[in-house]
Amino acid sequence: MTDTTIDRDKLRDIYTRTMRVARADEKFRSLLMTGKLAVIYYTVRGQELVSAAAMAALEPSDYLVTTYRGQHDQIAKGVPLNPLFAEIAGKVGGTCRGKGGSMHITHPETGVMVTTGVVGSGLPIANGLALASQNRGDGKVTMVCFGDGATNIGAFHEAMNMAQLWKLPVIFLCQNNRYGEHTAFADHTKVDSIVTRAKAYGMNGVKVDGNDAIAMYNTTKAAVDRARAGEGPTLIEAMCYRMMGHFFGADFSYMPPEHLAEMAAEDPLPRLRQLMLDHQFTEAELDAIVADLDAQMDAAAEFAANSPLPGPEEIRKDVFEEEIAA
């Protein structure tokens, strides 16, 4: 039975992480809207809370593998904003010196080891990180995030089987946002729930409302504790919504009106705000958190704008350990 209570500090932590994701996304869309930034951008609107609650259950040293639609995961895990903004802008001050971009954010200091641009590819890699932890006995847990669309690629199935076979300390977090690119869940998958696939591998599987902060946190925490105790992997299916198109500016008229209405009603941001008020946080307290975050966003955008562009010599660096001769 999943715990239904939560500690107030943890709730504040989840709120701050959620709003950091939300305000960063808002800032990016603003920069894109005015043409200050002209890059491909995958908005995470609607999935702020699911990853904030999940990452709040991890230690900073735990590993994370995510996808090109994983900016919420990276920010919630703790990637600092200045290099994140600069990386998305393709600047030298970015996490990857502008060589990865939004689709390949990497920041080992906060455990963000891989952001893959290929759907499903993160799962086998997560197993390897977890395998290293298992052999070392370092107690770290690896979380890999992906969407419902990733569960139909072979890598998902190979990785699930291997993880359970070796009882790896890994958590497969499927953020089921009900769309794989432009294709609705029912049009790409015949089972009702992704979590039923855990059974096929003898794996622990849990389905949770990803927009319920307490349930999401407690479900993840239970999976993390289990993995850390050597009891093996868990597949979590967290239900959520992708509230905008696949990428910035994309048409999403293919989403039926009843889905859009359902989505609006389930918006995690007002829901979390209400939960905070129910837990005796004041409006002023919450507003102060957001105001502080907004100042950080402005500073990050400024940092990114002022960071220099990478020079052409970067092409010869990091191909191999030794630089390639000019």
Added chain:
Amino acid sequence: MAEELRIPKIGMSATEMTLNEWMFGDGERVEVGDIIYTVETDKTTVEVEAQVAGIIRPIGVEGEIYPVGALVGTIE
């Protein structure tokens, strides 16, 4: 300082798009979140919202095609 309005990058492939329509005239006041103009690619029409409040000064011409990044107006 005036906020520049530049043609946004929309989608995977569009490098230029048509400025469809200005929703406000020169000198009118806009608020944050107002739809100030629309652009159209071969795939979709996008409503561009004001990110700051102020007096709008359109430069771009309705029906003209502009590259991504082109300056089409300001908000003072």
Added chain:
Amino acid sequence: MSQITMTQAINRAIDEAMAEDEGVILLGEDVAAKQGGGVFKISAGLTEKYGENRVRATPISEQAIVGACVGAALAGFRPIAEIMLMNFVTVAMDQIVNHAAKLRFMSGGQTHVPMVIRTTTGVGVGFGGQHSDMLEAWFAHVAGLKIVTPSNAADAQGLMRAAIACNDPVIFIENILCYGLKSDDPGPNHFVPLGKAAVAREGSDCTIVTYGRTVLDALEIAGKLADEGISVEVIDLRTIAPYDEATVTASVEKTGRAVVLHEAVKQYGTGAEIASRLNEKLFGKLKAPVTRIGGAFSAVPMANALEQAWIPNKEKIADAVRAAVNWKG
């Protein structure tokens, strides 16, 4: 002097590396003691020494095998993936090409992937079209991968040690027909640096640039042509990519003639790259056009008669050298 086979040499190199560093682990189908230490017995005895956590027999899941090695490498391990046969790397291409090869670059050098993919292949054993291909050109085309293949047991040991120690992903290609080859025992802790070719035989009239099993053919032909008064130099690349351009260029500058030989299909092969670079560097100094010899442009056939017709045969190699030496323009 005592001798060592290529199988023993590779096993020894892995054994030494595992003894030295707990981060060296081996993943692959059937590699553990319970399954007999691998189809070609390369990992025989390693489970007994290092345990099943470090010698992990995997399900038949090439993506998961290579992916797990990528992840473990990111965490600071030096994993070795055994992909039983080279054609099966096709199943794991995403992990190799999009991840192992590129993560160092895309992370701006924050992470790197020190892993080895061991794989075997070879024409001449009747395995047919899906168990015999030499696919090194595909990987040579991807920035970030190093490709190595030994032609003798001592080099196999030394190159494997260097591959495991390398901080970048290395594809280590073994040839089924070479496992039984014997060398003088190079002794423990033998390293052959990556990126360094060997002059397998010195000569003055024509250079054969080759690697892997065809080095043996080239040496045999060189011996035969010496009787005809043609002096052949044989370069064994050892590292196919990035290859030792300085050694190759110096040799061809000296002989003025070159034949590039490989078992892989000739079309779009690594021979095209080497011939082209020789042309760019030595155009005015060449006494004959650089030519290429490789496998036929078809799937590798099963029937021995066809397989022998497919493979670059020794007479063809000798003729190519004679043609270069007799080139009149």
